[in-house]
Amino acid sequence: MSKTLTINDIAKIANVSRGTVDRVVNNRGYVSEEKRIKIQNIIDERNFIPNAHGRNLSLNKTSKIAILIPEHSVGDYWDPLIKGTVAATENYLHLGLKVDYFYFNLVDTLSFKNVEKDFFDNKYDALITSQPQNKQLKLFLAKCKKKKIPFVLVGSNDSKYGSLTNLGQDALQGGRLAGKLIHYGQSKSLNLKYVIFNIYNEQNINSNVVNRIQGFTCFFKEQKFFQPEIEIVEISINDPEISIKISNKIKELNDNDGIFIPNSKSHYIARFLDKNKSIRFLGYDLLNDNVKLLKEGIIDFLINQKPYEQGYQSIEIIYRYLATFQIPEVIVTIPAEIITKENLLIDINEKSIVL
Template structure:
């Protein structure tokens, strides 16, 4: 066979069938006799035929819809890069018939999360992409998607289910281990180290688990306190409770903050104690400022923009090119310091 691209007319002539028969075989529609099917498939194999799904989608005006259930970044700025990733992926694939719709929910209100998830499901998406901040409600959503035959993917927060949903994010226990390793290398022996959750979400407990397991596996002589949770909705109470924690643990050498809110502790910490190291997460501008001032020692970057961009891109390429969607994509865990932070934000 020569390398010239074969048309339906060419394939029909080679197989000795009509163009209509070839069209029905290629698009898997209508009835085709067994004999005609075998003839066409034999020719397709010989010429190494590959369909052009983009051309087909454009011709048929086929639209694919991805609904994204994501926290409102006006309430929590951590999610702003994730919204940027959605926008970039949408712009890249919109001309090929991909529709992306966002459903914003309050990151601290599970009722709003569940209500917005049902609105997204009512839109009959081909894929529902969610960050499952609320565990039980997320399980209900996953079950509903399964019933409605809607593909589902998770990003940022991992849920261990039996349905094997797609997940794009980081290995959260491993990120906790990395924080522990950093402290192990930088604080003095026999140091007391605290773990702080601010506005706790279920997935941060995986980070605490990884953090503690590191020191247990190393038979470390450091004193690792159990994680303590604070809520930030009332600033006065938040500061009072954190001050009390610091007074109770006046010999604290280090703090591991399991989300993007390490910056909320810095000023209080500096007033109450000296030489307490801090490791937190995420490149929100307040954390970056304190990192550059030397008041936060390390930040672990969770790549929220890349998480959403890849999530949408994987499914866009699945619909357009037939590429497989990876069941799990664990992104690199970046350690950010005052010396390399500008490379991440410029």
């Protein structure tokens, strides 16, 4: 080859993640035998030589990374993401990596200010956090950018905040996928209605949700012979009549109609369903409550954002940038994973979904 082969190059050739190649090169962590042989053959054929300078550099300097995420409960979306960062950190500890966790309250401004002060006082080399949904986090990221502190955004496919890289699914395509799933196998002659429930928080607007809804509606606009009625119901989580509004809207649905929840609140909506009706139900995220409903057959499909993988890769990307100066791609798209009760099996460490 005309250029020095890198781990990124091997990953593209082998069609695997950079983390998988790294584990083979450094002989640590689990990799399936099939992938290990494939990667090793590429290494041998292309005479790949690991970046020894980068590894030596990392031994002489401790890289301090802060992970900043919202407060949450056990079984929430953030749990597997944290597990992913912990697993990656353990693999890089011997190379001088130190990771600290900070939690903030999404609606408590003072809580965030205290976290922000601790972050800057401790002079961290880099930051991993979520796509900003409120003013506080946006201003904080602007300060990081001004101070030239690199940061990675998880759950993001948007480069406008100046992050080193964005790890997440394409929300627009995710919405299109949801549209295809919800009417899969249904007759085009049926007069169907699909309701999208967007339960939102006024102080934390999720742009991913907006894009998923847009993708869902766009999918059906492009269908020549199948145009179901689509209604978008937007309700504030703080609305005192939220239960009445949801219940009344669901009562309007008939058999074969469908419900799409573009965020993790499927379990909140599902309790209003009439079990005597056959209504299609599709949502996002493998929260414990959502998984329970999936097993019971109340939810038909869940789209998994693979938070464990996002957490693991975010650590790898930041470490390589700090220690070996590898510049990552600005957007790293995590493929969507479709989960049904038939293929649901969480491994013993609750790391990921095993199909």
